[in-house]
Amino acid sequence: MKKAQIRIKKLREDAVVPTYGSPYAAGADLYACLEEEQVVSPGQTVMFHTGIAMEIPEGYAGLIFARSGLASKRGLAPANKVGVVDSDYRGEFMIALHNHSDVPQTVLPGERIAQMVITPVLAAEFLQVEELEETQRGSGGFGSTGR
Numbered sequence: 179m180k181k182a183q184i185r186i187k188k189l190r191e192d193a194v195v196p197t198y199g200s201p202y203a204a205g206a207d208l209y210a211c212l213e214e215e216q217v218v219s220p221g222q223t224v225m226f227h228t229g230i231a232m233e234i235p236e237g238y239a240g241l242i243f244a245r246s247g248l249a250s251k252r253g254l255a256p257a258n259k260v261g262v263v264d265s266d267y268r269g270e271f272m273i274a275l276h277n278h279s280d281v282p283q284t285v286l287p288g289e290r291i292a293q294m295v296i297t298p299v300l301a302a303e304f305l306q307v308e309e310l311e312e313t314q315r316g317s318g319g320f321g322s323t324g325r
């Protein structure tokens with residue numbers, strides 16, 4: 179698979195550059211940059227450092243998603259559900275992990291805590307109009323097509 183080169187900077191000595199878990203993985207795993215293990219209490223949200231900043235190309239965004247295993251087995255997932263990283267963002271990638279389980283969860287230094295998909299985004303210019311083009315669906319939504 180042809181890969182785009184993305185410039186990345188370590189902001190902390192022990193930061194880990196994101197990695198893809200398999201050759202065709204869509205999401206690159208993001209690593210917690212911690213000096214010591216961090217406990218996340220039930221119902222608590224903790225902001226985790228990744229220690230990295232990068233240049234997402236113009237016309238793209240980084241979407242930060244939960245890792246399914248971490249979320250389903252330990253209840254740890256981003257508090258903001260999906261993090262959106264703008265291409266002009268040059269700050270540190272941060273991950274606000276929320277503990278949805280009912281027991282304390284320990285995150286270890288260097289643990290993979292989320293994954294980032296880099297995806298094209300369309301920059302829109304919103305043109306206000308009086309009528310929108312008709313479609314078969316029309317304004318039906320929220321289960322309008324039945325089960």
Ligand SMILES: O=c1ccn([C@H]2C[C@H](O)[C@@H](COP(=O)(O)OP(=O)(O)OP(=O)(O)O)O2)c(=O)[nH]1
Pocket residue numbers: 242256258260261262263264265267270271272273274
């Ligand atoms: O999970 C996340 C979400 C965002 N960001 C960074 C990258 C993004 O470009 C910036 C701003 O994110 P967002 O637009 O979601 O923040 P906001 O709450 O709307 O504040 P702002 O006024 O800074 O845009 O924060 C992260 O590091 N992790």
